[in-house]
Amino acid sequence: MEAWIRSVAPYLYTYRAKFFTACSATFEMFWKAGGIAFMIGLCFGIILVITKKGGIRQNLIIYQITNLVINVFRSIPFIILLIFLIPLTRKVVGTAINVKGAILPLVFGTVPFYSRQVEVALSGVEDGKIEAARSMGSGTFGLIFRVYLHEALPDLIRVTTVTAISLIGLTTMAGAVGAGGIGSFAINYGQNQNHSDIVNVCVLVLLAVTFVLQSIGNGLSKHTTNRSLFQVRHK
């Protein structure tokens, strides 16, 4: 095995320690930024849906502000956002470099996209279901958790998968602030030193990650369409 790797990807073998560090940096950025963006994006998506005109807690001021903030951050290309946020990142986490310095920009880059996706997913829940739940005496929290999130789960899984995959893409750019990760490894050790095997392997790794994420997402989404995740049988 070791001999085989050495023969097909000699430079990768030489820099294998760096490669594993890069993988773990990417993974760290992915789950930390992803986790935070998931929570914030979900909240923003919910706020957009319930405060819009005709929503269950219509509030056009909050809606317009949220909408504007999301639109502004969505229109900034991530690589520019990364630089633009350096002063803020420094203030919030104390440093603007390394993995630590990349988390905040990654969150800013992901949340607007994810919020929109959540908004679309939740808007797919028919008004009739909301009305029926209201007629049964559900308040705002009941409507959000027992109807919106519950009914939109397959769509939420789908949009979360799409966002997760685009987040992987963003992490590769975080190398620009010295966060490391597979992206900067491929550039620094692959492209710049003319080691094509390193670039190829990085592509393969990213492909595999994307494929796995998409498969998990598709499977879960399909499994939860018109079904609950765990079903109790009544006898």
Place this chain on the structure above:
Amino acid sequence: MIEVKNLKKTFHLKTGDVTAVNDVSLHIEDGAIYGVIGYSGAGKSSLVRCLNLLEIPDEGTITMGEYRNIEIRKGVPYYEGKRMTAQQQNRMRRGIGMIFQHFNLLERSTVFDNIAYPLKYTGRSREEISARVKELLELVDLQDKIDVFPSQLSGGQKQRVAIARALAANPKILLSDEATSALDPDATESILTLLKDLNRKLGITIVIITHEMAVIKAIADRVAVMEEGSVVEEGSVYDIFSDPQAPITRKFIASSSPLGKIDKMIADNSSMTQVKPGEKLVKLVFQKDCVGEHILTSVAQECGVNLNIILANVEYLHGNPLGGTIGVLSGDEKQLADGIRFLEENHVRVEVLKDGSLD
């Protein structure tokens, strides 16, 4: 008891204001099945949504069961002198069941979980909820579907689940918004039968919104006819059917009775409806106390008039005859006058649709 006084609701749309409910007052007795009929856009759905405050009216007073005299001023409901909080409104809605045209079941929940939905607000334990759901499924005759998802049910079965869900928390009032409009005739009939049974078994008051006269005829005791936001006619279903006053009511009834065809025949100047001098095209409506159809033979024998029947249809509503005969009555002037008087004395209402002597 349901009582609504001077209810008003206006929607402010970009295209202008639409008064969906215009000064509506209604009184519905406990245990009644009350129908509200109107064409789409007549405001009946808005009216029923105002009843459980899904839509807050602009002005008016509402009594829904134990919630008496909820006063609404400028789109704000007041109960017992205080502004009604969102929690109070939710609590009030829990005492009122509602079913919809498109069922509105949660697609990702089983039949069990759908029916258990409102029960989670009643503070019951898991065992009590399970027992209550089973009881409700028995009531709507769907015991074997407890673990099934709505996508595997037919329209009629979905509506049964929706009914069970609406009844779960033992409401005293059930609002039905076009509940049979999306169903085929068989399913419609079974749902109407079920609603009638539930009304009898549980004594629940049912308010039915529909655009189909057949639905009203099948189960309602009383009916209100709505047009452009207002109630134009209200009364017992029998009275409305046997003697409609407002033009729109006549139109509804014509659409649900074969006798309605006569209007079109007259308009088309069909040969059947042409009358010569000494002939009258009449509609004979059998009233509640009318003895029966041999009266037509009697009138011919007693008064010497002839009756040429064009259309006839008699059905029974709550045990009373409904409908009548349309025909051409002929004879000399005295015979005709005698004949009409004889019929009226025997509780047959005579409407002259066309008089040959006047042409």
